[in-house]
Amino acid sequence: MTVANLTSPAFDLKAITRPNILQLEPYRCARDDYKTGVLLDANENAYGPSVYTSSVALSRDVSSLVSSGLIAGLNRYPDPHQENVKQLLCNLRNAPSKGKSDIIPLTPDNLYVGVGSDECVDTIIRCFAAPGRDKMLTCPPTYGMYSVSAQINDVEVVTVNLDLEAKGLPLRADKVMEALSRDASIHLVYLCSPGNPTASLIDTESIEKILAHPTWNGIVVIDEAYIDFSPVGSSVAPLVTKFDNLIVMQTLSKAFGMAGIRLGVSYASPAVARILNNVKAPYNISSLTSTLALKALSPSGLSNMYKNIDAIVHQRARLLEELPKIPGIGNFIGGNASNFLLVQILDKPNGVPSSPTALRLYETLAESKGVVIRYRGKEPGCVGGLRITVGTEEENSILLEKIKETLADIYSS
Ligand SMILES: Cc1ncc(COP(=O)(O)O)c(C=O)c1O
Known part of the structure; x- marks a missing residue:
């Protein structure tokens, strides 16, 4: 057909x-x-990659790279x-x-x-x-x-x-x-x-x-x-x-x-x-x-990827459920077809979306709490917006705790 x-x-x-x-x-x-034969066409170095030579004892790092096969042929384009x-x-x-x-x-x-x-x-x-x-x-x-x-x-x-x-x-x-x-x-x-x-x-x-x-x-x-x-x-x-x-x-x-x-x-x-x-x-x-x-x-690589996607999707569902329970978290602005969420921060619990509050939360998290997310409050349609990448289970627990703690501090100051 x-x-x-x-x-x-x-x-x-x-x-x-x-x-x-x-x-x-x-x-x-x-x-x-022509890809095979005595390759003297590309001005490469036929003596091998300088990260190792047969006359020098290999460090542990290089040795594991050599045995993984990763650096074989690195002297070739x-x-x-x-x-x-x-x-x-x-x-x-x-x-x-x-x-x-x-x-x-x-x-x-x-x-x-x-x-x-x-x-x-x-x-x-x-x-x-x-x-x-x-x-x-x-x-x-x-x-x-x-x-x-x-x-x-x-x-x-x-x-x-x-x-x-x-x-x-x-x-x-x-x-x-x-x-x-x-x-x-x-x-x-x-x-x-x-x-x-x-x-x-x-x-x-x-x-x-x-x-x-x-x-x-x-x-x-x-x-x-x-x-x-x-x-x-x-x-x-x-x-x-x-x-x-x-x-x-x-x-x-x-x-x-x-x-x-x-x-x-x-x-x-x-x-x-x-x-x-x-x-x-x-x-x-x-x-x-x-x-x-x-x-x-490869089949094993793809199977690992799909396993990781399942874990991320699971954690994404967790954040979709847990974030709105924190006082001061507003609506999710976008969809949920990715490995991040775009969420609005309010000027006070049950208040209205606020970019200055989102910026303050973003900066405090990064500077004092060791959590880096992305401020998006200046983008069209994203008032009060923070973009949060879905992390591991442990990272997400830290994220949820730090957001809750920091927003409470911001509202009480
Ligand atoms: C929408 C989009 N396209 C492309 C990229 C860049 O991808 P790459 O790492 O393949 O350059 C990003 C990175 O964040 C992205 O968000």
Whole structure:
């Protein structure tokens, strides 16, 4: 059966790609074509990594690294294509749609991998928005790096706030559509699902509606950094085989608990992924990162990840229940599809949401109580807002106790 391509009829990839990127002759190395043999092509050091040599006794740290196999071959440049990691990432996201005849499976051609999704954010802007000319659209409150990367690249940001009056701060897809109809210089839309700091999922119909915009030519980027804390099957990554104007970003930093290795992923049509791969530094993913990513994506790694997600979801339910019992805690502003909660702090027990009180609580917790959370009270729709990451059982007990104690002190002073 043929699967319908539902991309907007207005989508023209060449027209939105920066001209210098379209003309780019990507860097090629001998290793693109030949990977084995006596490797004297890349000016590496054939004598081995300097963290150990056979003539020097190994320290205990290095010895355990050597026996773990982690540092074998570190004198060689890493694989520029990362096919093995990409295949496992495809398998992971293909699994929920297995057997659905209207979904084409993802393949490594659909992928670009970056140094965290923060690198993906930047690469996408560098490919599809010309400095000083094109714009991108974001929907605050949202992840701060979109506008920071835009500013670094001299790309103007147009904002369409989420619905700040509605529960869970949902996307106003109609307002986004209108903004795109008005301004053809917007080349990118960055949406976060589940949102940071809202923890709310964006409904797939709204995303599909924007992707099928009848006149706008551009790319919609859905940042799914927290998607594995949402119900299984929530990811729209499989939709990149239906919509050529969709990029879905994910990361190993959150549910996988691998923030230290810096591995971000972009799923896209092969044509879009090719452009992103042309632009990246040739060896952007280190051997250490890919070795550990392969372990994280192996059956045992995935089973550990799912166990940790269960524990986090359990602790999230605990915080959802326990936080409101503390005098001075108001409503949860966003949803609960992530590993954090966005909660309002009141000016007094049973009072109204107050950003100064939230800021005072935040500062006191960090400076005197050894608990660091995130103040979000200045973000649109987040008056009195604190974003709290779900920790371990023990950490959450400390958090609950310290918040209770500190709020009581603040109200009595
Ligand atoms: C929504 C969102 N996207 C991306 C990132 C960055 O992810 P990475 O660690 O992959 O760069 C974060 C980090 O907090 C985030 O909240």
